[in-house]
Amino acid sequence: MHKLKDSVRAFRWVSKPKKKLFVLDQLLLPNKEKWIPCVNHKQVAACIKDMNVRGAPAIGCVAAYGLALAAVEKKFNSPDALLAYVVQAKETLAKTRPTAVNLFWALERMMGFLALALAQAGSGKDSVQKIQKNLEDEAVRIFDEDLAANFHMGKLGAALFPNNAVILTHCNTGSLATSGWGTALGVIRTAYQLGKIKKVLVDETRPYLQGARLTAWELSKDGIPYELITDNMAAHIMKTEKVDAAIVGSDRISAQGDVANKIGTYGVAVLCKHHGIPFYAAAPTSTIDLKMKRGEDIPIEERSVREVTHIKNFSIAPAGAVARHPAFDVTPRELVTAVITEKGVARPPSLETIAQLFRPAAQKQAALSSI
């Protein structure tokens, strides 16, 4: 059994003496490790929008901390004053990025919790302090639950890999994209701990190069063998070498199991189908949007084309080049072998297998025994 350091974190919450969220600036990785201190929700929103922090589960956690910060940014004379301000902060945080559903999930959970706290609270200054404390506790719980989910997902997913496995992954789904450990990369980490990984093929993931800059960096830190490839090498390697599975994370999974994820994911899934290679998506159930049935309806963020025509400030295209930048794509469930969550594996993904994940354990057992 390999021992992993798992020392990387995308953000750190400090409670005392003053509440602060430190965000690791992923735009500077792997060349520089710099932490951005956030003392208010607007700074947090800017970090999400500018992609200093990215990765659907990490965005959810950070947004929750953003609301916890909003609740202590000003002096509030009453719980209602606090509520009014936090509602505004929620709007600001919600507007940062449209595709990842964990952002909205975390904000809704925090707001639901706030509503409950308000209903139970009195109207005095003590109540304000109590609500502030409760909001912080809830953000920490979201973090803790995400971390626990990743470890559990790791076990469920690793069981699907053969021994001596060569696994391809796209984008970054590791500690940097989550509370820690990772979703798809968490599965790879756990499988490596169990001695099942021969090597990881890392798509560089243009245009933002999350694979080259972040995943290769995380794997280097943990000593897990990997090979970095340009996205367009995947097909050639699938044809000429042994690739046992591809595994990716997700920014939103529809109720019927379609997987929205970083641009390029859908292409990997098509290649896997052509070569008879299993294609897995690993994500916490907070990534599943039960309100949205079809993947086609998931909004796809269009980002600046400068991110395509330039690498840092270096131009790689002629001046005035016309370019495109859809930041995500959707893989229809037919191409997804299984969706791996902390609550179980939906295999193959469908309205039924996805719904099954949300049933209490007792009901699941009953449903299983009735088959």
Place this chain on the structure above:
Amino acid sequence: MHKLKDSVRAFRWVSKPKKKLFVLDQLLLPNKEKWIPCVNHKQVAACIKDMNVRGAPAIGCVAAYGLALAAVEKKFNSPDALLAYVVQAKETLAKTRPTAVNLFWALERMMGFLALALAQAGSGKDSVQKIQKNLEDEAVRIFDEDLAANFHMGKLGAALFPNNAVILTHCNTGSLATSGWGTALGVIRTAYQLGKIKKVLVDETRPYLQGARLTAWELSKDGIPYELITDNMAAHIMKTEKVDAAIVGSDRISAQGDVANKIGTYGVAVLCKHHGIPFYAAAPTSTIDLKMKRGEDIPIEERSVREVTHIKNFSIAPAGAVARHPAFDVTPRELVTAVITEKGVARPPSLETIAQLFRPAAQKQAALSSI
């Protein structure tokens, strides 16, 4: 009918007062246009190896000029002395890049021509001069024939596109990759002249970015509408928008019609098959290697991984990152709708349809009428 400038050239031959080959340094494009003057074959070989000039047909032309230069680099007292030197020069030029067959084709053609010239020549100084002149003429003929082939290929290929077509292309196959006009991009140019092109989708083509740096630049210069995309966006755009065909060039086509081309081509072909989109390869018959039946046997050049981990001198991966760099891949003929050459269209490519291209016109006619 659109009028195109077609002003771009990858290299220019100057005969007087001193023979020189000027090579446009494609490594500096699109930011800078700098010409490298070559007065000997070693400079030409360096330009090919370092990819100042690239593209299979362009490499063939340039190598032929390299031999013409070798023949005048020194004072030769006899045709035999010239032959001995040119044989060495041929070895040097042949060692530059292994995948593109046009290089070997052009060198063999020049050497065959030299053998013939020697057989006919006397032994004096006059004979040396005559051979030198003949070699230069043959290199110019290779250039002229390639250019004529491209225009003809353009017509044959453009006929295969529908009106108002959206065409995806990979790498650079334009004037910069050939004697001029281009192979796959030549077909696009001709189709644009005929008013059939709505827009061109340009794969950026990592790691060397020939699409972003060269194809987008050529299309900009000619005013042909295009959109630059990262390689991994192609699948998403094929699924969500109208793409009528993909067309690529080739570095070597096997006798049964398998297509070796820039890394990423095979992935595009798989995506085309999945989405029911025709996939074409356009190349002069000098790209077809009749001695090699199966695409799997084509040697694939492995280039420096620094070209993957760095863009110019900027590192995009952690220090010491392990990376891969196969520079080409092979698309099996099953995925190729047609091979377009200056001698006709092999549709679908097979031993028979490819062999057919090499028959004299009269035989072709007879074969057709017997069907």
